[in-house]
Amino acid sequence: MRFDQYFEPATVEECCGILKEYGSDAKILAGGTDIVPRLKNKIWRPKAVVGISKLPDIDTIAVSKDGLVLGAAASLRKISLDQSLEKNYKVIMEAAGHVSSMQIRNIATIGGNACNASPSADAIQGLIAMEAKAVIAGPDGNREVAIEDFFTGPGTTVLKEGEFLLKFIVPAPKAGTGAAYKKFAIRGDTDISIVGSACRLILKKDGTVEDARISLAAVAPKPIRAAEAEKLLIGKKLTEELIDEAAEAAAKHCSPISDQRATAEYRKQMVRVWTRHAVKEAAERAEQAE
Ligand SMILES: Cc1cc2nc3c(=O)[nH]c(=O)nc-3n(C[C@H](O)[C@H](O)[C@H](O)COP(=O)(O)OP(=O)(O)OC[C@H]3O[C@@H](n4cnc5c(N)ncnc54)[C@H](O)[C@@H]3O)c2cc1C
Numbered sequence: 001m002r003f004d005q006y007f008e009p010a011t012v013e014e015c016c017g018i019l020k021e022y023g024s025d026a027k028i029l030a031g032g033t034d035i036v037p038r039l040k041n042k043i044w045r046p047k048a049v050v051g052i053s054k055l056p057d058i059d060t061i062a063v064s065k066d067g068l069v070l071g072a073a074a075s076l077r078k079i080s081l082d083q084s085l086e087k088n089y090k091v092i093m094e095a096a097g098h099v100s101s102m103q104i105r106n107i108a109t110i111g112g113n114a115c116n117a118s119p120s121a122d123a124i125q126g127l128i129a130m131e132a133k134a135v136i137a138g139p140d141g142n143r144e145v146a147i148e149d150f151f152t153g154p155g156t157t158v159l160k161e162g163e164f165l166l167k168f169i170v171p172a173p174k175a176g177t178g179a180a181y182k183k184f185a186i187r188g189d190t191d192i193s194i195v196g197s198a199c200r201l202i203l204k205k206d207g208t209v210e211d212a213r214i215s216l217a218a219v220a221p222k223p224i225r226a227a228e229a230e231k232l233l234i235g236k237k238l239t240e241e242l243i244d245e246a247a248e249a250a251a252k253h254c255s256p257i258s259d260q261r262a263t264a265e266y267r268k269q270m271v272r273v274w275t276r277h278a279v280k281e282a283a284e285r286a287e288q289a290e
Contacts, residue, residue, distance in 0.1 A: 003027075003039070005048040012055060012166065016139045020162035022048040028164055030073050031107040034116045052164070059109075060167070061085070068092070068170040070132075072111025076123055077102065079110060089170065090285070091179035091198060095126030098183040101190050111165045114150060117157050120193045120218035122183055128215040128223060129179045129200040132170040138163035148215065151222035176203040176210065178286025182274045183217075186261070193218045194262045195270040197250070199278040201233070203286040209233045214246070214275060219254040219267050226250035229275065238283050247276040 005022075009015040019026050025047035029035055038044045052058055052073055060071040063084045070079065070092075079085070080097030099105055099113065099122045113123040114134065124147060132147045139162045147168065150157050159165065173179075179200035185191035196217030202210040212233040214226040229250040236242055256267035 002042070003046050003049045006051065007048060008051045008054045010054050010056075012137045015050060015052065015055060015164060016137060016162055018048065018050055019164060020139050022046075023161045026050055028052055028115070030109040030112040030115075031075065033104055033108045034112060050164075057167075063088070065172060067172040068130075068168075070110055070127075070168045070170070072114075072165045072167055073109045074111075075106060076108045076110060076113070077105035079123075080105060088173050088177075089126075089130060091129050091181050091200065091282075092126035092170070095129075095181040095196075095198065096123045098122045098181065098189050098193075098196075110168065114147070114168075115157060115159065115165055117151050117153075117155050117222065119154055119220060119222055120196065121223065122181070122193060122196055122217060124223060125181050125196050125198040125215055125217055126179075127168055127170065128225070129181065129198040129213055130170045130173065131200075131213070132168045134168055135166045136163050137166040142166065144169075148223065148225055153221050173289075174202050174210075176205070176286055176289055177201070178203070178282045178284065178289055180278050180281035180285060182278045182281070184270050184274050192261065195219060195256075195267055195274050197271065197274040197278040199275070199282040201238075201279070201282045201286045203238075203283070207237045207287075209236055209238060212246075214250055214278070216250065216254055216271060216275070219256040219271055224254065226253060226275065228253050233279070238279075243276055243279050243283075246279060247272045250275040 027046040058073040062069045076096040181198040200213045212230045229246040251272040
């Protein structure tokens, strides 16, 4: 591993200053599960590595009546086990808990999962389902971006030079909300997803779908919403046939590639199967919600 400087800024301003000074020659280090192998294998040769663990509140997990704040360096294991999330943010726990093994989750962070921008990233799927916003710190202050707009392609994000991801804010869910994330991989969670599907439903008291969000992992160059499937559900009461139709629409409108894990055709079939499971579980949770 070769780099000239290692920094551990104590303030957001200091961090942005270092990032601005070094520009594309600087890399942030959070848990290191993605970046360290690249440094070791000399795929990346930054001049400066910037550790963010000393920044104030960077690993916070804070629930209030307005919603949830997750610091960018909150570890996936802490998120997956934090009982304060169980009632309203279970899908965020669930998605974080599906990332690899306990050893990886112990050090990997939610911000790293987003900034690595892998199309198959699991943890951010819970955030997309729950309408999270990414708060980005930069030399001119903070800005907010809807999490699904944070990604620009495989491995790329909207972050500009001098900026880093500070935290996520997730609005408190409306009454009648239920959400679930389903990961499909051959060797379980230790394996990278062939397909991931997250669904969040808001059900009215009479069972009509007030709002639906479905997002998919590993079937496009970046995480995507299944807009056609969502539209089919909104304003209707859920039936087996309607859920099938929505799952079919999600499969039809995604654009997976064939790789060593699965063919594009198989991935589409799995989108249909796992979106169905995600919608059904989201509906069950919504029915039980207050
Ligand atoms: C064996 C193994 C198995 C894995 N399995 C899975 C899996 O099943 N599912 C899955 O989703 N992922 C998986 N991953 C990938 C990885 O663990 C996750 O993406 C993890 O969440 C990354 O977090 P980190 O804190 O380790 O990031 P780091 O490695 O520290 O950083 C990742 C990238 O994001 C940048 N970065 C980090 N934090 C910030 C920030 N706050 N602001 C700006 N840039 C930042 C870094 O510069 C780097 O480019 C696996 C990795 C390994 C090694």
